[in-house]
Amino acid sequence: xxxxxxxxxxxxxxxxxxxxxxxxPFAVMFITAIKPPDEVLSPNxxxxxxxxxNFVEMWSATDFGNAILNxxxxxxLATLLALLVSxxxxxxxxxxxxxxxxxxxxxxxxxQMLSPIILVLGLFRLVVSLHLIDNVNSVVFVYAAFNxxxxxxxxxxxxxxxxxxxxxxxxxxGASPLTTLLRVFLPLATPAMVxxxxxxxxxxxxxxxxxxxxxxRQESYTLPIQIFSLVAGRYTVEWHYVMGAALVATIPxxxxxxxLQRYLVRGLTIGAVK
Amino acid sequence: xxxxxxxxxxxxxGFLLAAFIILWPLKEIVQIxxxxxxxxxxxxxxxxxxxxxxxxxxxxFIATIGRTxxxxxxxxxxxxVCSLPVALILNQDFHGRSLxxxxxxxxxxxxxxxxxxxxxxxxxxxSGMLNSGLMKxxxxxxxxxxxxxxxxxxxxxxxxxxxxxxxxxxTIFLGGLSSVPDELYDAAAIEGAGALARFRYITLALxxxxxxxxxxxxxxxxxxxxxxxxxxxxxxxxxxxxIMVTYLYKLAFRWGxxxxxxxxxxxMFALLLAFTLxxxxxxxxxxxxxx
Numbered sequence: 122x123x124x125x126x127x128x129x130x131x132x133x134x135x136x137x138x139x140x141x142x143x144x145x146p147f148a149v150m151f152i153t154a155i156k157p158p159d160e161v162l163s164p165n166x167x168x169x170x171x172x173x174x175n176f177v178e179m180w181s182a183t184d185f186g187n188a189i190l191n192x193x194x195x196x197x198l199a200t201l202l203a204l205l206v207s208x209x210x211x212x213x214x215x216x217x218x219x220x221x222x223x224x225x226x227x228x229x230x231x232x233q234m235l236s237p238i239i240l241v242l243g244l245f246r247l248v249v250s251l252h253l254i255d256n257v258n259s260v261v262f263v264y265a266a267f268n269x270x271x272x273x274x275x276x277x278x279x280x281x282x283x284x285x286x287x288x289x290x291x292x293x294x295g296a297s298p299l300t301t302l303l304r305v306f307l308p309l310a311t312p313a314m315v316x317x318x319x320x321x322x323x324x325x326x327x328x329x330x331x332x333x334x335x336x337x338r339q340e341s342y343t344l345p346i347q348i349f350s351l352v353a354g355r356y357t358v359e360w361h362y363v364m365g366a367a368l369v370a371t372i373p374x375x376x377x378x379x380x381l382q383r384y385l386v387r388g389l390t391i392g393a394v395k
Numbered sequence: 396x397x398x399x400x401x402x403x404x405x406x407x408x409g410f411l412l413a414a415f416i417i418l419w420p421l422k423e424i425v426q427i428x429x430x431x432x433x434x435x436x437x438x439x440x441x442x443x444x445x446x447x448x449x450x451x452x453x454x455x456f457i458a459t460i461g462r463t464x465x466x467x468x469x470x471x472x473x474x475x476v477c478s479l480p481v482a483l484i485l486n487q488d489f490h491g492r493s494l495x496x497x498x499x500x501x502x503x504x505x506x507x508x509x510x511x512x513x514x515x516x517x518x519x520x521x522s523g524m525l526n527s528g529l530m531k532x533x534x535x536x537x538x539x540x541x542x543x544x545x546x547x548x549x550x551x552x553x554x555x556x557x558x559x560x561x562x563x564x565x566t567i568f569l570g571g572l573s574s575v576p577d578e579l580y581d582a583a584a585i586e587g588a589g590a591l592a593r594f595r596y597i598t599l600a601l602x603x604x605x606x607x608x609x610x611x612x613x614x615x616x617x618x619x620x621x622x623x624x625x626x627x628x629x630x631x632x633x634x635x636x637x638i639m640v641t642y643l644y645k646l647a648f649r650w651g652x653x654x655x656x657x658x659x660x661x662x663m664f665a666l667l668l669a670f671t672l673x674x675x676x677x678x679x680x681x682x683x684x685x686x
Contacts, residue, residue: 129490136484139477140498142558146513147501149524153516164527206409213405225406232417234671236619238640239663242427242647242656243420246436266416269409298401327506329622334648345508349626352512360516367509378504379497 154179154365161361179365187340188347189370195257195332195343196325199264203272203321204314210269211276212302216285233270237263237331248335255337263335264325271324272317279313280306319381323374344370421664427657434651446654453655455634456642462549463618463638470556470617471610474564477557478609482568483598503562511626514555518542518627545635548628552636555623560616564609571605572598604681611674615667639663 154175156168180186237244244263253259291301332346351363431442450456485496517525518541529535542548575598583593621640624630630637630645639659647656
């Protein structure tokens with residue numbers, strides 16, 4: 122027992138520098154967010170009078186409510202759309218052997234490697250020609266499309282672990298493939314779909330460059346763009362509001378992510394390797 | 396509905412959506428890159444490789460290529476060097492390990508935009524908490540204007556790039572380490588292998604394929620990464636912290652040089668394709684080694 126206690130101490134000391142660097146931004150966010158306005162620019166660490174009222178003011182000063190609604194709209198719809206097209210594709214990859222299977226997987230792999238930034242000019246022209254600039258729906262389609270590869274891989278690596286027997290039994294009974302998919306397979310695959318949906322949601326929630334390019338008016342800004350717009354190209358930045366907004370936008374997602382991160386690697390590595 | 400058509404019907408919606416959003420813009424980019432184009436995007440006739448010529452005649456862009464290499468290799472190698480010991484520690488049994496894991500994973504959960512905004516504030520010359528913290532610890536005599544010059548801004552951006560890449564890399568390494576059976580260490584210890592020899596010939600040898608995969612995947616992500624540099628300095632001052640993605644964005648949306656922007660896109664696409672082929676090659680080898 123003594124040995125384990127000693128070892129734990131040594132390990133924690135070894136990890137300490139990294140942990141300090143990781144927690145530092147959170148400290149900066151929180152401390153700045155509760156500083157009274159006249160202390161924000163003074164470099165002291167802890168404010169003389171912590172001020173939680175900042176968060177209330179921040180909400181209206183940064184138009185936070187509107188941005189959060191836009192982010193929710195975009196992330197929910199993008200997630201649903203991505204799942205809607207990815208579930209059948211992942212099912213096909215895990216259950217059927219067909220000629221174009223390899224080609225489709227390669228297409229997914231390449232599309233996973235491409236980040237939207239590489240295509241941003243072409244995407245911009247696509248959205249302009251569809252008259253969807255400044256329309257949050259354009260962002261929905263782009264996010265959904267760029268999450269298909271990831272979703273299909275995640276789902277497929279889980280689908281392959283679900284035994285075929287049950288579906289075969291349903292086919293024997295004369296159920297059509299569609300009925301089997303809806304009634305037998307999907308209920309079993311629910312956990313995988315939930316995990317995939319959450320990761321797609323977080324990707325969309327955090328995305329930056331596409332929203333920056335496609336959304337030009339403040340009414341359509343998502344959270345990252347809204348908060349960035351409070352910082353970029355301004356002479357006076359109200360940092361206590363910016364940090365408050367960053368904190369509120371970050372914490373819920375961080376909690377969910379910390380809880381789910383161990384599932385992620387399966388989709389990212391095994392899915393790609395198999 | 397015939398059995399043979401079923402899988403194609405199932406993959407069709409996903410394929411169509413992804414293809415539409417990826418192949419159509421790609422076609423546009425190829426077209427723009429090979430045409431003379433005005434700042435509003437009107438094509439004015441085929442120009443061959445003229446846009447590429449203009450790009451390689453641009454000294455700023457040439458400097459950007461070198462900086463992209465430094466950025467990518469700096470972040471990726473730094474990440475691997477920091478992540479391996481962390482993964483080795485987290486693979487051990489000790490008090491509070493799950494808490495340590497959650498903390499190490501935190502940077503992954505935050506959007507890069509938010510991380511970069513927070514650091515932009517923390518690195519502020521007069522009011523930033525990094526300067527004041529370092530001064531309080533006696534490590535710093537005067538304020539450093541971190542983001543005012545590339546010589547301090549760029550290394551900081553690389554350090555932040557490393558910080559946010561560690562969680563993903565540690566997770567991959569933990570996956571690799573969990574595949575190393577304990578009996579191997581016991582057997583080696585009985586044979587008289589020292590701790591260093593066991594680390595080198597067992598741990599490192601078995602984790603090596605995962606190091607390769609982490610290298611390639613990180614290289615792809617970092618090469619593509621836009622928010623850290625854009626949010627902190629927008630590639631400034633005077634384009635001195637630009638990497639290819641931020642330069643591409645400026646060419647396209649600030650300077651209206653659409654032809655050159657499209658040429659950068661195609662160059663990056665070719666490089667990414669090369670990375671991807673390396674990844675597939677490594678992944679296949681890994682799979683064959685297992686089979």
